[in-house]
Amino acid sequence: MWKRLGSLAAAILLTVTLAPSAAAAPNRDVMFVGNNWDGTVDLVDARTFTKYQRIDVVGDLEERKASMTPDQLVAMLVIRQTAGEGHDQLVDDIMVSPDGRTMYVSRPSLGDVSAFDVATGEQLWVRRVDGYRSDHMALSPDGRTLLVSATTANVVDAVDTATGSITGRFESGDFPHENQYSPDGKTIYNATIGNVVAPDDPLLDAAKGRRWLTIADAETLRVREVIDFGVGIRPFVVMPDQRTMYAQLSFHNGFIEYDLHERRRTRTVHLPLSEEAKQLRRDEYPLDSAHHGLTMNGDHSKICDAGTISDYAAILSVPALTVDRIVPTGKKPYWAATSPDGKHCFLSNSDSDDISVVSFDNPREIARIPVGDHPQRVRGYSVPADVLTS
Template identity: 45%
Template sequence: MRKNKTGLVRAVNAKGNSRGSGLKRRFKKLALSVTAIALALGVSGVARAEAPAAASEMRDVLLVGNAQSGTVSFIDPYTFLNLGSVNVTEDKEERISEMGILKLLYDAFINENGGERNVDDVFLSPDGTVLYVSRGYLGDVAAFDLTAPGHRMLWRHPAPGFHADHAALSPDGGTLVVSDSTSKKAFLIDAVTGRRTGEFATGDFPHQNDFSPDGKRIYNTSIGNVLLPHALNFMKGERSLRIVDAESLQLLRTIKFPQGVRPNVFTPDEKTLYAQLSYLRGFVKVDLEQGAITHTVEMPASEFGKANYPNYDDFPKNSAHHGLALSGDGKKLCLAGTIDNYVAIISTETLATDRIMDGYDLPYWATTSSDGSYCFVSNSVEGTVGVFDYDTTQEAARIPVGEFPQRSRMGKAPQSVLNSLDPVQG
């Protein structure tokens, strides 16, 4: 690793491999010398050193779904090194050949409004040996064996509609819940067998899913019909948070919103929700006991955002800002200001902005590290992941990954799995 003049650590592939264009080519030139320095001197700057792990020892990893390259990158959240990747779309052409005309027309329209997205969400099994992927426009969910090179597909489950969207893995690792954007349903899958075990009704275009910490409830949010223009906002359908009993799948409560519910995070006591909404530069704070928005926080529009997204219908799939994470102590929010090309750190106590960091290219998702101290932001067009320190509000590193990184999730994997990764970064 190497620090630049601002103290930013530039991370590279742990195995000395780099590919891509633009910024990635610059990383390639540095890869060998930087890796040599890292090996000889240990990790410098703000990256935290770790002792070599035994083959069976579980290690924290950040999974990054590269939506357009169809891969999942594995990142060391302490050294900020790219450890390698898994190709999860080797069967892409076969899947496309099976699609009907309506599916192809739907995908053609969506691709004109954001590009191909074949990796939507990613999770690891509790033992770190199985990778689960919601495969977006391929319209399915698949599981991959990470115990041997080749990473064979264990099972695939076609979505009932056209698009497999955001997912969640139950705390015990036994059940996946996945939104099907076009069918107003979320469906549950047995993580071992790949068989569907149930489904429940949602609002229009269901999006994010979350299990409660005890696994007893499922929180599903919907964004409304993104194919309609802003002028027809009233026709976009139900945009809501639905709370469902995870065992019976009975609806417990519905909280409706005036706009689509985008990335959102809950406080551990499940009393407060912070959520981004379609068309809103900023976020809302929701009292879940009252079922009402208590605060709306508007963030500034950048000059780039005003010039390139002058109208609501220019927003990518209706979303202005798309990425929100909560620090481990609950004191800070990390916000991806997508169309404005910035990342912001915000105090949850005052809802005031601590810092806005410019210089990003369509930041599209945010995830908090396992220890709660860092925020990882997918910098989609650049093909990198930015690392932000909640305490200092500074960018600590920028890590090259694959094409159009989007969803990222924390997980654990044994060293034996990490040894089997493809050395390319994504």
């Protein structure tokens, strides 16, 4: 009898001990939308499309401006009149820690990157990057290293996510843009777009500078390989085999397939222009972008291409690269991101201030979600439910 009572007591104790874990808040799939011109990030449920909190990521704006040197203030004005189209660029890219509790934001006009608590919005640290402007980022799979493109310094800074300290850097071409880690976390891919504020006349193309794909070792930051594309590399996707790459290019309405081992373009996909887009001069393309936003579904069988100047999303099948459907979106879709479940493409419509949600399997717009001023980047993550507020 005493043995049975002892076993019962042990079982009760084990139940009590495990209860907090069993009752832990489940994760939810959330899209983080960076509103570039008003300095906020909107959190949107990736399944129900309902909105959670809006996080102000420039609560320190006046403090940061007061601490700037004269040349940094001049740079801020230049960014406002060029890439910012008359506005300060306050949110470019967003990354979220593997535990879903910390958000990292690059703030171009402030030339820095900052960390925030997702649940409270509290700023945890801030770090200026090299040069004057911060841009695209990438987070290592272990969450310890944040890569930030330092646009005007032509380097990629590596930041310790725990402290905000810059621990290293590697050189890139001109105007480093998107960064990606390989799935195993051992390789870094950085693409450069060239000087997008240089004249757009083809006769002056050399003024755009070095438009490279730089491949670096993630541990040492040593550059392994540089591939000169000779044209700005916009958003890109490297397939899991780390050989096939799909990339949008400056001024091109579509994208290319590229063999990284053989260093050659294998296919070129041409996508349609709207009647309005057909009337645009080359120098009227937004920062040299014809299409700016490229992502794939969960099993890499579909591509979602943001037709920026033509206001659509193109869904294509892989590997055939045939068009399933051209789906109208809001105005000037400037990024495309896949939901954490791999089923939907979220496009940030920067001119109409909303997000288009497009289904991969049955290509159509299934939702249009209003967000803040000039949504630039959207990223999808699975985060604990207890960091979210309605």
